[in-house]
Amino acid sequence: MTKLPSISRRHFLQTTLAGAAAAATPGLLSSSAFAATPLTIGFIYVGPKDDYGYNQAHAEGAAALKSIEGVTLVEEENVPETVDVQKTMESMINLDGAKLLFPTSFGYFDPHVLAMAKKYPDAQFRHCGGLWTKEKHPANVGSYFGYIHQGQYLNGITAGYASKSKKIGFVAAKPIPQVLQNINAFLLGARSVDPSITCQVIFTGEWSLAVKEAEATNALIDQGADVITCHVDSPKVVAQTAAGRGAFVCGYHANQSALAGDKYLTGAEWAWGNVYTDFIKTMQAGKPIGNFVRGGLKDGFVKMSPLGKAVSADARTKFEATQKTMLGGNFAVFKGGLKDNKGNVVVPAGKDYTEQAIELESMNYLVEGVIGSVA
C-alpha cells in the first residue's frame, strides 16, 4: 500500500488561508506592534486545575502571569497523555496563536511534544519534568523542573521525629526518576534523624486513581506506617485518608494542611509562579529562553508549607538548620557510598550528589531502607 503524505485538513487550511490573508492585508500584521510584546501562552494540564496537587500548583503559577502586560493565557485541563494532547497543542497554536506552550504532564513529552515541535518549529515548547538533551531533541523544546526532592528530604526530617513505629509510608504513582528521587529523599531525611527507620512504598501505577490511592494508604497504615506522604497528582485522597486513620501527613505539590488539620507536619510545594514569570520576561525582552531550566529551594522553585502543630521543638530546630544549608546551595541529599535496597552502591564513595547532579535525573533505584521495587 502506498503511503500518502499526511497533511491534516486543519494544517492545510491554516497554511493556505494564512498566506492569502497575509497577502491581502499587508498593513494589518504590523499594526499591532505597539505596547508590550503581545504573547499568547498555552497551559495544558492532565487533571483538574484545583486538585490540591500537581495541576493546581501549575495553574497557580500560570495565574501569576495574568498581571504581566501583553500576556494572553489559554488553558485546557483534563487532557490525557495520548494523541489528545497533540490536538490540544495544535489548536492552541493554530486557533489561539500561542507562541509558548507549557504541556505540564510528564507523559506529554515523548512522543507528543516532540512531534508537535517538529511540526511547528516557530512555537516554543517547555515541558515540565522531561529530560531534554541537546543532541536528541529539537531546539524549540526544553524542559524545566525543580529539585523538589529537597522538600521531601525536609518532609522526612519531620517524619523521622514524628514516627513512633519507625516505619513511614509513601504512596507513589509510577517508578520514574522524579518519583524515585522523592521516595529516596523522604527516607534519607527520616534516617538523618534515626537510621533505623524504614519506608514502605506502594506504587498505584497511575497519576490519579482515587480508590487505589485510598487502598494503598490504608494498606500502609495497616502495616504500621504512621507518617504518610505521596507523589500522585492529587494528594487530597491520601491526605484525608491518612489523617482520618490517625497517621501524620507530609504534603506534596501544594499545601494540604486544610485537609489533614493537626496531623499535617509540613509539605513540599511548588512555586511555579517565579519560574513562569522568568520565562515570560525573557521572551518579551526578545531573548531566547532556556532549554534546560532547573532550580530548588535556593532558586525559589520549591517552598515548604509552614510547620504544623505536631512538629516538636527538636524537629523544628533540625528542619530549620537543614533548610538554611539548602538555601545556601551546598547540601547533598544523596551522599557518597549510598547503597540501593538490593545492596549495590549507587553513589560512588567520596562523591556527593548535590541537587544539580545530572545523574539524579536518571535515577532507577530505591535506596537501602526503602521497602519496595521499581518494577
Place this chain on the structure above:
Amino acid sequence: MEETALGLWGVPLAILAGAIRVSTPFIFVSLGETLTERSGRINLGLEGTLVFGAMSAYAVAVLTQSAWLGVLAAMCAGAVFGLLHGFICKFPKVNDIAIGIAMMQFGLGLAFFLGKPFIQPVAPKLPSIPLGNWSSLPQVQAALTINVLFIVGLILTFAIAWMLKNTRIGLILRVVGDSSDAARAMGINPNTVRLLATAAGGALAAIGGAYLSLFYPGSWNERISSGQGLMAVALVIFARWNPKGCLFASLLFGGAGALGPALQSVGVTQGYYLFYAAPYVLTLIILIMTSSPTTRLSGAPEELSLTK
C-alpha cells in the same frame, strides 16, 4: 515496632477490608442494572449516572452540610437519568445500547461541567458503624468500620431477590423481560415497566456514586470512578442477572482489587501491575469456566438485546 505491624496476616485482612470498602459502588450499580436488565433493557449509561451521582451528592452535601441530603439528591438525579434513557428507548427502532453510551458521555460531561467548583471544598462524610471494637488491633477496627450504605446494599440485595421471586411487581418485571407479547396479553404496558425499572436502576447507581464521593475515597474529582460503573454493568452478566450473584461478584471484585496494594505493603513488590489486573483476570477466568458452547446464557432475560 513489630507490635503494630501485622505482617502476612495483613493480606487476608486487607482483602476482607477491601471487599467491604471497595465493593459498595459495585453492589449498587449492579443491583440497579439487574432491575433494568430484568425488564428487558440494557442501560450502559450507568457509568455516567454513577459519576453524576458522585458529583451531585458531593455538591449538595457541601452546600447543605448534610451527607444524607447529598445521597437523596444523587438518587433523584440518577432517577432522572434513568427516566430519560427509558423515555428515549420507548420509541421504535431506538437501540438501547447506543442510547446508553450517549447517556454515559452526557452524564460524565455534565458532571465535570457542574462539578468544577466542588473539587476543592470538603464535604461531610457519611456515617459508619464501628463493628470492630471487640478487637484490640487497630487494623481490624479500621477494617470493620462499616459504612451504613454497605449495610443498606446487603439488605437491598436480599430484598430485591425476594421481590423478584415472590411479589407481583417482580412477576411483572420478569414477564416484561422475558416476553413483551405475554406482557401485553396480560394488559401490561412493557414500555412503562421498563421506564420505571430504568429509573430505579439509575437511582441505585447514583447511590453508588454518592458512596464514592461521600465515604470512600470520600472526595470529588473527575477521575473518581475510573470505569467502575462500566465494570459493574459487566458484573451483572457475570452474576447471571441474580441479585445475590451481584453481591458475590462485587465482593469478589472489591477484595481482588485490594490485593495489589496489600501485597506491596507486605513486601511482595515485584510485578504489581499484574496484581492490579487480578480482578479482571479473575472475572475472565470465571466467565470462561462457566461458559458453555452448547447452551445459552442461563438466567438471561429473553427480551434483552444482548442475548437476542
